[in-house]
Amino acid sequence: MKPLEIVGVSYSYGPRTVLQEVTFSLKDGELVGLIGPNGAGKTTLLRLILGLARPSSGEIRLWDRNPYKDPVVRQRIGYLPQRAVYNTHFPLTAGEAVFLALPRRPFALGPNSAERAKIKEALALVGMEKYLDTPLSALSGGQQQLVFLARCLVHKPSLLLLDEPTNALDLSAQHRFYNLLAELQQKIKLTVLVVSHDILALAQVAERFLLLDKKIIASGPPSEILYQFINTPLAGACLVQAHGVG
Amino acid sequence: MEMLGYVFVQRALVAGILVALLCAFVSFFVVLKRLAFIGNGIAHAAFGGIAVGLVTGLNPLFTASLLAISSAWVIGWLSRKGRLPEDTAIGIAFTAAMALGLIILNFYKGYVDIFSYLFGNILTVSLPELRLLGVVTIVVIIFLGIYFHDLLALTFDEETAEATGVPVTPLYFALLTLLALTVIVAVKVVGILLTSALIVLPAATGYQLAKDYRRLLAYSLLVSILTVLSGILVSYYLDLPSGATIVLIASFVFLLAFLYGQYVRRIRED
Numbered sequence: 001m002k003p004l005e006i007v008g009v010s011y012s013y014g015p016r017t018v019l020q021e022v023t024f025s026l027k028d029g030e031l032v033g034l035i036g037p038n039g040a041g042k043t044t045l046l047r048l049i050l051g052l053a054r055p056s057s058g059e060i061r062l063w064d065r066n067p068y069k070d071p072v073v074r075q076r077i078g079y080l081p082q083r084a085v086y087n088t089h090f091p092l093t094a095g096e097a098v099f100l101a102l103p104r105r106p107f108a109l110g111p112n113s114a115e116r117a118k119i120k121e122a123l124a125l126v127g128m129e130k131y132l133d134t135p136l137s138a139l140s141g142g143q144q145q146l147v148f149l150a151r152c153l154v155h156k157p158s159l160l161l162l163d164e165p166t167n168a169l170d171l172s173a174q175h176r177f178y179n180l181l182a183e184l185q186q187k188i189k190l191t192v193l194v195v196s197h198d199i200l201a202l203a204q205v206a207e208r209f210l211l212l213d214k215k216i217i218a219s220g221p222p223s224e225i226l227y228q229f230i231n232t233p234l235a236g237a238c239l240v241q242a243h244g245v246g
Numbered sequence: 247m248e249m250l251g252y253v254f255v256q257r258a259l260v261a262g263i264l265v266a267l268l269c270a271f272v273s274f275f276v277v278l279k280r281l282a283f284i285g286n287g288i289a290h291a292a293f294g295g296i297a298v299g300l301v302t303g304l305n306p307l308f309t310a311s312l313l314a315i316s317s318a319w320v321i322g323w324l325s326r327k328g329r330l331p332e333d334t335a336i337g338i339a340f341t342a343a344m345a346l347g348l349i350i351l352n353f354y355k356g357y358v359d360i361f362s363y364l365f366g367n368i369l370t371v372s373l374p375e376l377r378l379l380g381v382v383t384i385v386v387i388i389f390l391g392i393y394f395h396d397l398l399a400l401t402f403d404e405e406t407a408e409a410t411g412v413p414v415t416p417l418y419f420a421l422l423t424l425l426a427l428t429v430i431v432a433v434k435v436v437g438i439l440l441t442s443a444l445i446v447l448p449a450a451t452g453y454q455l456a457k458d459y460r461r462l463l464a465y466s467l468l469v470s471i472l473t474v475l476s477g478i479l480v481s482y483y484l485d486l487p488s489g490a491t492i493v494l495i496a497s498f499v500f501l502l503a504f505l506y507g508q509y510v511r512r513i514r515e516d
């Protein structure tokens with residue numbers, strides 16, 4: 001059963017077409033990079049998968065179920081939004097940040113012992129267990145991103161969606177992050193879809209790249225996609241955004 | 247302690263504790279979600295509502311609640327839809343409501359103690375007002391207790407909260423409603439012009455000292471209750487306006503916490 005199938009999905013925002021007849025699927029346990037220039041519709045596609053917006057036409061299926069009729073299926077998704085979304089000066093410890101990703105328990109000011117065990121386990125997966133009680137604001141950008149990754153893992157998802165997870169990290173931190181992601185994918189049998197402009201670092205671990213520019217332009221092994229498109233304006237646009245070269 | 251023998255002082259102290267509790271809980275989200283300006287706008291909108299109540303003969307607290315809640319929703323809707331920058335919407339809504347209140351009051355023939363609405367007087371709180379305050383406090387605390395985790399999650403990161411099934415939009419509007427109700431009952435204590443201080447200062451003070459949200463909530467409660475009670479006592483003994491005294495004490499405590507927070511940060515950096 002495929003974790004994700006997108007069939008002929010289009011999305012318009014007013015008169016602007018953001019996505020046009022997008023079709024692709026993910027195999028179980030696959031790590032796929034979704035790349036493309038700014039405005040290609042990458043983040044919109046993630047928002048549609050998460051149910052934060054509805055497609056104008058087409059169908060999204062998660063484990064062969066329609067998430068609009070059966071929204072519970074979305075509980076199997078872990079989502080890491082772009083880092084700019086977070087307020088990292090929020091008075092939270094790393095453990096509390098992970099706690100907030102767990103389901104609501106009325107009148108609970110903090111985690112109980114069972115939740116604390118889950119939080120520790122999630123932080124251990126990303127090598128951050130010793131920072132359980134450290135304020136988020138005292139961690140480096142790379143460490144904060146690992147805590148946010150632990151937030152996605154705490155409810156043991158089967159499908160992980162990541163939106164620009166390395167855009168504020170230096171090159172070595174990007175490589176460390178993607179290597180960790182590849183390890184986790186093997187270790188806990190995750191299917192992963194990563195939106196990123198850091199295509200060179202992502203290419204080291206992704207099994208497949210999907211090149212999106214309103215529709216899927218190409219799909220295949222990263223080396224093939226990079227080779228095929230490296231001299232096109234589209235690839236140039238990706239590299240300019242990723243590395244600020246013109 | 248002879249003052250405690252007076253019924254009006256007893257009522258004022260009970261009202262003070264209830265308002266302090268309410269404001270501390272609401273202040274926690276106001277500071278973290280950056281709703282302080284909305285709170286200020288709601289307080290001003292309440293003035294228009296009070297004027298409508300006086301002229302129509304309806305209970306001014308009721309009409310003030312209606313106008314405060316509806317203006318909170320309009321501001322929330324405008325800012326979430328991105329139709330108008332939030333601060334612009336608030337700036338327009340609260341000055342318009344205040345101006346409407348003044349115009350309406352111009353046609354009112356009876357006596358109005360505008361000062362008590364603008365600056366509050368907790369020493370004149372009546373039994374029905376105390377009962378209303380008690381009901382609002384219980385409702386707000388129960389609601390925040392049930393949804394604390396979700397509200398905190400949406401305050402920290404709305405997008406992930408929504409993606410994980412938290413009903414973000416209904417909760418945001420519920421939070422604005424609680425804020426409006428808190429503003430209305432706080433108006434009796436410190437008045438329209440000083441209410442925003444009471445819904446900002448407790449958590450703003452705690453924020454200078456706390457490294458996690460639970461301590462922030464605890465500091466917020468402590469600061470709120472101590473400053474309101476000490477404000478009532480000081481205003482009674484020195485014969486000062488109660489609202490202004492409470493706000494001045496709360497501001498002084500904030501200043502101390504701010505300086506201490508800066509000092510601790512500097513030591514850590516060294």
